[in-house]
Amino acid sequence: MPSDPVHEFLEDDMKRRWRDNGADRAGAAAIRAMVLMLGGVVAGRTEAETPESGPDGTVSLEAVTVTGETTESTETAWGPVRGYVAKRSASGSKTDTPLIETPQTINVVARDEIAARAAQNLSQATAYTPGLLTEMFGPSTRDDYFNLRGFDVPQYLNGLRLLGIGYANIRTEPYGLERVEILRGPSSVLYGQNPPGGLVNLVSKRPTLEPLHQVELLGGSFGRVQGAVDLGGPLDDSGQFLYRLTALGRGSDTQVDHAKDDRYFVAPSFTWRPDADTSFTLLTHYQKDEAGNSMQFLPPQGSLQPNPNGRIPTSRFLGEPDYDRFDREQYTVGYAFEHRFNSIFQVRQNLRYAHVETDYPVIFVDGFVTGANGLPVDYRTVTRSAGLYQARAGVFTLDTQAQADFDTGPVRHTVLFGADYRNLGGDNNSGIGSAPNIDMYSPVYGQPFDRPPIDLKRHQDLDQFGLYLQDQIKYERFGLTLSGRHDWAESFTHENDLLYSTLTDTRQDDSAFTYRIGLNYLFDSGFAPYASYSDSFEPVPGTDFSGTPFQPTTGQQWEVGIKYQPPGYNAFLTLSAFHLTQQNIVTADPDPAHQGYSIQTGEARVMGIELEGKASLAEGLDLTAGYSIYDSETTKTTEANQLGKRLPYTPGQQASTWLDYTVPVGPAAGFGLGGGFRYVGSNYGDLTNSLRAPSYTLIDAVVHYDLGKLDGSLKGARLAVNLSNLFDREYVATCGDGFCYYGNRRSVLASLRYDF
Known part of the structure; x- marks a missing residue:
């Protein structure tokens, strides 16, 4: 040659x-x-x-x-990933930083991995992430709920917080994402008020310099029919103007009777690059969800525990088909701007306005019909209530950053100064009424009831402003990260209780300083040990008996670990250990004269070990594996039945492995087979550990074929069949507040994708 x-x-x-x-x-x-x-x-x-x-x-x-291939040298923190293995991220630094140099655990689920498992929501996209509990309420059509390191997990989109009020929360379509990043541990030093367990940052697909054209048809279980298109590329010969158009539409039922999951999604984006040092990207999306109520409140007897009438079917719907629904309409408009002045200074600004409205009429179970002795009369007839929840939220977020890269002698600095602001204004209106009883094992729908009127109106305004400073210092093989931030947060709530004819106004002001220190060392062999300390704060609404507003909760975490990026391989491994505490937790006031009030003397502690490895090898092999072990505990409380108990929704262990192999050459070239398992340990749904959801293991599989290997005229076409919960195991995902929630049943999805 x-x-x-x-x-x-x-x-x-x-x-x-x-x-x-x-x-x-x-x-x-x-x-x-x-x-x-x-x-x-x-x-x-x-x-x-x-x-x-x-x-x-x-x-x-x-x-x-x-053209069009992302390599380690061309990958950016906001762009595509080659295979399953990301090498850079901005979630832990707000700068384009190699993961191996970030002294904190970050997991990245890349576009290829999301597509390989045909993920239909964020919970499915992140199901193989160690330590992240993704099925908190089973197959919910309302939202994606997560728990990490013992605490709820907020969601960010392109580095900006997705805020909501009531049920008015943005739910992101995974087909519109380039990557999903999980930042573990306290993050207030970069993002302001947050729980201490971590956050999920979603990175949108953006316009591309290389042309791309993709269409996909998908169908399968529960009558799901879905079509999607992803188009992008330059609009002119010079590449100054770029575009991206991603759209999806589907009609679907769910595993729960009378609960649909329809969606319409479109996300146009546009980039203007007037010169090599400047870019302006307009990011927008519109989404409409017409869904039902797939999250059923089931009594433990019949789901988790034995019931003389047998097991409640996983498809059982206990609402009213003509009443229950969950409708959501949302849109976002924003931009990402960056300009480099010279080899030292650059600025970035991210801005977004988001609007979401929800209409949620729902019938929910209260409990069994009981006799005079307080016991269920037949363990099959349950009482119900009718709820009506209507919410609207408008959220403005802005983050402005100035970055300087320079040397002081042998020391390299990346200094970041930033200011961010967020504002939420919205209404959360609700009404509750009675609904007729129903037989769980032989339901009869259509019984008459009075639809509840709105009797509680709540308006809320939230503001947060933060200033932060960070220096990423490099000296030979050492890396030192120093970060500090001060936040000011204000909230105002106006409540109009029409039922009791009362008006209540509540104002609260909070401020906090948070910081982070991280140290790492880079070996030639690809190993990078690190250690870090970080803290967090989160405002707590309400007052104690004396009327004094509650102080924010505070969190502190120590983390040590080692990252490994083997030279010459597209692979990455992270092993970490952490110790995390949270103080100022609200607990019951022990004074008998203060019944119904709370004080802030509670404390919780979580410590654990996490391991994750990802690899995409040239032989056509992609894999990811993870394991976590947590020890969580309520360490201080005034309530004896909570002391020493495990934190809710925090499994002691989780493990997963996913492997996908595509034959590269030979008669079977283009044929691929993949599969994996997910193990989730037992967990409790409340602080008293009254209900325990047992552990479960699920098996997933995929078979796919590159049709271009069969016939050259079919180049770019790919056929796949994904099976989730292959053996159709019935399991309880979680239990809480006296109710239990089934997990996802088996799902079979066939897809035909064409890239051209």
């Missing part, structure tokens, strides 16, 4: 990714075949062509241009 720099690069790259030198020698022929085949693909050939032979018998190939 004649000397060709492109082919030399491709062959060298394939060799670098191979397992070892022995494999290099044994697979040299396969490598050359793959290089030749890749050259044909990149050249855009759809039909086989016979290359001409030279006088010396060598084969001359046309020059090819390699």
Whole structure:
């Protein structure tokens, strides 16, 4: 073969990714075949062509241009990931930083991994992330709920908080995402008020310099029919103007009778690059959900525990088909701007306005019908209530950053100064009434009842302003991260209780200083041990008996770990151990004269170990594996039945492994098979540990085929069948407040995707 720099690069790259030198020698022929085949693909050939032979018998190939591949050197914190393995992130620093240099655990679920498992929501997209509890209320059509390191997890989109009020919360369509990032531990030093367990940051798909065109059809269990399209590329020859258009529509039922899951989603975005140092990206989306109530409040007897009438079917709907629904309409408009002045200074600004409205009429179970002795009369008839919840929220968020990269002697600095602001204004109106009883085992729908009027109106305004400063310092192989931030938070709530004719206004002002210190060391071998300390704060609404407003909860975490990025492999591994505490937790006032009031003397502690590894190898093998073990405890409380108990929704152990292999060459080239397991340990749903949801293990699988290997005219077409909960295990995901929630039953989804 004649000397060709492109082919030399491709062959060298394939060799670098191979397992070892022995494999290099044994697979040299396969490598050359793959290089030749890749050259044909990149050249855009759809039909086989016979290359001409030279006088010396060598084969001359046309020059090819390699485009559209994300490598470690071209990956950015806000862009696509090559395979399953991300190497950079901004979630833990707000700068484009290698993961191995970030002294805190960050998990990244890349676009390829989301697509490989045909994830239909964020809970499914992150189901293989260690320590993250994703099925807190089973297959909910309302929202994605998470628990991490013992605490609830807020969601961010492109680094800006997704706030809501009542049930008016933005729910993000995973098809519109490039990656999902999980930042573990306190994050207030960068993002302001937050729980101490961590956060989920979602990164949107953005306009691309390379043209992309994708259409996908999907269908399967519960009558799901879905179509999606993803288009992008330059609008002019110079690449100054770029666009991206992502859209999805579906109609679907769910595993619960009379509960649908329909969605319409469109996300246009546009980038203007007037020069090499400036970019302005407009990011928008519109989404409408027309769903039912798949989250059923089931008594423990019949779901978790035995019932003389048998097990309650997982498809059982205990509402009213003509009443229950969950409708949501949302949109966001914002931008990401960046400009580099010179080799030292650059600025970035992210802005977004989000609007969401929900209408949620619902019938929910109160409990069994009981006799004079307080026991259920037949363990099958339950009382119900009718609820009506209508909410609206408008959220404005702004984050402005100035970055300076410079040296002071042998020390390299990346200094970040930022100011962010967020404002939420919204209404949360509700009404509660009675509904007729129903037989759980033989339900009769359509019984008459009075639809409840709105009798409680609540308006809320929230403001937060923060200033932060960070210095990422490098000296030889050492890295030191110093961060500090001060926040001011204000809230105002106006409540109009129409039932009791009362008006209540509540104002609260809070401020806090938080900081983080992190240290790491980079070895030539790819290992990077690190240690860090970080803290958090979160305002607490309400007052004590004397009328004194509650102080924010505070959290502190120590974390040590080691990250490993093996040279020459597209792989990444993180092992971490942490100790996390939260103070100022509200607990019951022990003074008998203050019944119904609370004080802030509670404390909780969580410590644990987490392990995650991801790899995408040139042989067509993609894998991810994770494990977590947590020890959580309420360490201080005035309520004896909570002291020493485990924190809610915090399994002691979780483990998962997912592997996907695609045959690269030979008669079976293009055929792929994958699968994985998810183990979730037992967990409790309340502070008293009264109900325990047992552990469960689920098996998932996928079979896929690159149709282009069958016929060149089908190049870019991919057929896949995904099976979630392959053996259709029935399990209780969680229990809390006297009710239990079934987990997801088996789902079979067939998809046909075409990239052109």
